[in-house]
Amino acid sequence: MTTPSPERAFLPINIAVLTVSDSRSLAEDRSGDILVERIALAGHRVAVRSIVQDERAQIVAQLRTWIQDAGVDVVISTGGTGLTGRDVTVEAHRDVYEKEIDAFGTVFTMVSMAKIGTSAVQSRATGGVAGGTYLFALPGSPGACKDAWDEILVHQLDYRHRPCNFIEILPRLSEHQRRK
Template sequence: MTSTAFVALNIAVLTVSDTRTDATDSSGQALIDRLTEAGHKLVQKRIVKDDIYQIRAACSNWIADAHVHAILVTGGTGFSGRDSTPEAITPLLDKEITGFGELFRQVSYQDIGSSTMQSRALGGLANYTVIFCLPGSTNACNTGWKVLQEQLDARHKPCNFVALLQQKQQP
């Protein structure tokens, strides 16, 4: 029996917030810590305001970049007036990964109970790049990574996203 080798993915992290800075972005840092601990590479990290067009611009650039396999977005997934991450990301997707939001909320229920129904966490695929949008709390990012880690690992069976992401055209 042959085993599949680990494949380090190039992952970008986007924090959506009107108030966080590099010094106070514990959620973005948690995602960076988890992905690098798993053996993946951080290719870029940005913070943008909770503005549909700033979110789309940042993600569109990464979607078009042949070297970016995955984008992890934290923040802007709730119901407050400025929360607009799902509205920004959904039009960019070729396909939605509906199971991600469903599974995230199921796992999150164990920590925060019925409040998880207010999470609009979502996942999708655009130009052979997976995008996962998580709530802005550090705890939610750690929960999200628990859900995502196996799907971003080529060794996970029976299936994972890695082979699909490797189809992205290199320049």
């Protein structure tokens, strides 16, 4: 694992946290709590936090709202990435992606394999970009949220991380929209 580059300054970003659940409230949202805690500990800001039901249209609407919000750089959702009929978060994310970050799911699976073995094949964690905003869909378990943050996102969302990271290219994500 690499360490932060000392010649670069930390750049805090604004992260929205979305929990997808038919049964949880904010008071019962352990996975959302874990993400909020880790985001703050890393030095970033939680821009907004919300819960929506496992309904594709509701998830898409919330993602699009936050993509349009200049105060949100990253959206991390938790829940709805499994294989059951109600698990539609991945499809909702893909409805809004301009580009998918294919390797995010692959790296998440590698991290999960080390923790839960072949059960990792049941996750469909995904990442992508839309409207200059990063979007990540994580499983709803607290352990999966810890793993995704601690092993992947905390590093890629840190401008000091070398040899490259998501933050250094954040200003360029929507450059195609500025072309004439």
